[in-house]
Amino acid sequence: MDTMTILSLSVETAIGPVAAIYVLAAIGLNMHFGYTGLLNFGQVGFMLVGAYGVAVSVATFGLPLWMGFLVSLACSVVLALVLGIPTLRLRSDYLAISTIAVAEVLRLVYRAEFARPVTGGVYGRQSFADAFYDANPLPEGSLGVGRVDFSSDELWLMLVCWLLVAAGLAMMALLMNSPWGRVIKGIREDEDAVRSLGKDAFTYKLQSLVFGGVFGGLAGAMIALNQQNITPDQFMPQVTFYLWAMLLLGGVGTIWGPVIGPVIMWFMLTLFDETLRGMASTGVLPFLATSDSGPLRHALVGVGLMLLIVYRPQGLVGNRKEMLVNVK
Amino acid sequence: MSSDATPGAPEAGQDRMAGTAPETGSAKTDPILKADGIRRSFGGLTAVDVEHLEVQRSTITALIGPNGAGKSTLFNLLTGFDRADAGEWSFQGRRIDRMAGHKVARQGMVRTFQLTKALTRLTVLENMLLAAPGQRGERFLGAFGRWLWTGQEAANRERAMELLARFKLDAKKDDIAGSLSGGQRKLLEMARSLMVEPSMVMLDEPMAGVNPALVQSLLEHITALRDEGTTVLFVEHDMDVIMGISDWIVVMAQGRVIAEGRPADIRSNEHVIDAYLGAHHDEPGQGAQQKEEGP
Numbered sequence: 142m143d144t145m146t147i148l149s150l151s152v153e154t155a156i157g158p159v160a161a162i163y164v165l166a167a168i169g170l171n172m173h174f175g176y177t178g179l180l181n182f183g184q185v186g187f188m189l190v191g192a193y194g195v196a197v198s199v200a201t202f203g204l205p206l207w208m209g210f211l212v213s214l215a216c217s218v219v220l221a222l223v224l225g226i227p228t229l230r231l232r233s234d235y236l237a238i239s240t241i242a243v244a245e246v247l248r249l250v251y252r253a254e255f256a257r258p259v260t261g262g263v264y265g266r267q268s269f270a271d272a273f274y275d276a277n278p279l280p281e282g283s284l285g286v287g288r289v290d291f292s293s294d295e296l297w298l299m300l301v302c303w304l305l306v307a308a309g310l311a312m313m314a315l316l317m318n319s320p321w322g323r324v325i326k327g328i329r330e331d332e333d334a335v336r337s338l339g340k341d342a343f344t345y346k347l348q349s350l351v352f353g354g355v356f357g358g359l360a361g362a363m364i365a366l367n368q369q370n371i372t373p374d375q376f377m378p379q380v381t382f383y384l385w386a387m388l389l390l391g392g393v394g395t396i397w398g399p400v401i402g403p404v405i406m407w408f409m410l411t412l413f414d415e416t417l418r419g420m421a422s423t424g425v426l427p428f429l430a431t432s433d434s435g436p437l438r439h440a441l442v443g444v445g446l447m448l449l450i451v452y453r454p455q456g457l458v459g460n461r462k463e464m465l466v467n468v469k
Numbered sequence: 470m471s472s473d474a475t476p477g478a479p480e481a482g483q484d485r486m487a488g489t490a491p492e493t494g495s496a497k498t499d500p501i502l503k504a505d506g507i508r509r510s511f512g513g514l515t516a517v518d519v520e521h522l523e524v525q526r527s528t529i530t531a532l533i534g535p536n537g538a539g540k541s542t543l544f545n546l547l548t549g550f551d552r553a554d555a556g557e558w559s560f561q562g563r564r565i566d567r568m569a570g571h572k573v574a575r576q577g578m579v580r581t582f583q584l585t586k587a588l589t590r591l592t593v594l595e596n597m598l599l600a601a602p603g604q605r606g607e608r609f610l611g612a613f614g615r616w617l618w619t620g621q622e623a624a625n626r627e628r629a630m631e632l633l634a635r636f637k638l639d640a641k642k643d644d645i646a647g648s649l650s651g652g653q654r655k656l657l658e659m660a661r662s663l664m665v666e667p668s669m670v671m672l673d674e675p676m677a678g679v680n681p682a683l684v685q686s687l688l689e690h691i692t693a694l695r696d697e698g699t700t701v702l703f704v705e706h707d708m709d710v711i712m713g714i715s716d717w718i719v720v721m722a723q724g725r726v727i728a729e730g731r732p733a734d735i736r737s738n739e740h741v742i743d744a745y746l747g748a749h750h751d752e753p754g755q756g757a758q759q760k761e762e763g764p
Binding site: 466 | 548550570571572574575579580581582588590591595596599600602605606607609611613645648661662664
């Protein structure tokens with residue numbers, strides 16, 4: 142296992158489809174938390190309904206794939222409304238509690254025995270993504286630059302994911318530089334002040350929850366396409382917390398934060414993983430079994446995040462002055 | 470005109486309230502706000518129980534009273550930031566009880582807060598622009614159509630800069646509001662409330678925590694507002710300030726209005742003195758009776 146292989150593997154993960162999917166979900170979370178100040182601890186719930194939107198529509202009901210996508214988006218909107226309408230009038234902690242609970246309840250419902258005819262229960266759903274890969278316009282074989290290369294199908298999915306990311310970022314930039322975005326950021330700072338100036342904070346918060354949730358749903362739909370096999374237990378609560386870690390790493394409340402965070406995080410995870418594995422297999426670290434590298438990489442990433450919070454709490458692209466304004 | 474009016478000129482005040490009797494719940498000649506039977510209790514404690522209250526248009530009305538008198542609660546109720554148990558009130562002839570806070574603000578009654586609420590991570594100018602009413606770019610879909618709102622935005626920016634200049638904050642327009650001093654935040658909050666184009670401003674302790682040099686300038690802004698025709702209702706503790714600039718004073722104690730009148734009337738009113746200093750036990754006045762009625 143040489144350095145170049147480790148690096149090229151890390152780069153492949155950092156720009157690969159999974160990273161792009163996390164970027165999409167992080168963009169949504171950034172809308173919620175970074176701009177509006179909504180504590181959404183259930184972004185994985187949006188990903189779940191998004192993934193199953195595609196899978197169930199196609200695999201269970203035989204609908205075309207594009208309709209599956211529409212179902213995904215509709216499910217995310219409904220989930221946002223269900224979460225938001227009862228809780229957004231209350232203090233922000235209520236949303237936090239509800240989101241984490243609802244995401245977990247959704248997972249349990251989707252894997253339950255009674256849901257099996259529709260969702261496949263614990264076995265999930267398979268073979269619903271063929272139409273997507275049939276539409277692949279790229280030539281067959283592996284494509285890439287130097288040692289970084291992808292299979293044709295992987296590249297096709299990556300391309301679509303990153304195009305979605307680009308579209309999402311463009312929308313985000315337009316929105317956040319508009320009067321709408323100003324009200325949203327005002328709500329993050331002080332909701333009562335915004336209400337006292339004649340703005341209906343509740344409606345704005347609901348719009349933000351729906352819009353950010355749609356990105357979560359979109360990320361879920363892309364997970365479904367990427368794996369072509371989804372089960373409920375892929376949508377454990379820790380996915381949400383990875384997203385939070387990535388967003389904080391990149392920089393909360395910035396356009397590029399949710400892009401840079403996941404990319405760097407996936408790069409580091411693979412780098413640590415491959416390096417540890419390489420060291421273990423060559424016997425440099427005799428006390429380390431190859432199977433230990435998985436947990437250990439997370440420990441190392443944890444240390445990295447702690448250092449980040451201490452020395453760069455604004456994230457990689459955040460503004461330190463803004464970050465520390467309320468800490469006096 | 471406004472610059473000539475020295476805060477504290479007693480003649481100016483008395484003219485504005487001509488024909489109004491200095492008694493609790495008195496009718497005003499041109500009321501902008503009329504309230505009846507406002508009640509709000511927290512558990513067993515009746516925080517506000519106001520039978521009748523009117524506020525005269527284009528005057529400075531002060532709301533005073535000892536701590537826990539219910540002033541801030543009454544403020545919250547009137548502006549839709551708290552829900553009353555009972556009561557009806559109307560603003561400019563329109564019922565606004567049970568109306569949500571943001572809708573009350575759109576009617577033209579804009580409040581500030583005791584603990585200043587500057588939007589700290591927005592710039593001073595963004596704070597101002599946020600408050601402008603009826604922005605097309607404020608709607609979710611409207612935000613995407615820049616051409617729809619750039620003209621409106623430019624006009625708002627111009628108005629915001631005029632207001633900032635008036636409050637001597639124009640040099641700070643690109644600083645984040647969190648970097649302002651406490652007094653400057655008070656000024657910003659007042660300037661921001663004017664962006665809504667209110668006909669009545671409700672100031673909750675505008676002088677709290679402001680250094681004495683800035684108090685004078687805040688007072689001038691408040692009297693200038695009145696002279697332009699805006700009605701001001703404010704809660705304050707500093708007696709010199711209150712006696713100096715108010716046209717009318719409403720005194721609350723234990724949730725009730727116990728006295729109303731011009732500064733001169735209030736100064737000599739014994740209920741007020743009782744409420745502030747405590748009634749003597751050997752000569753029971755009304756203040757003492759009210760204390761016994763209390764919870």
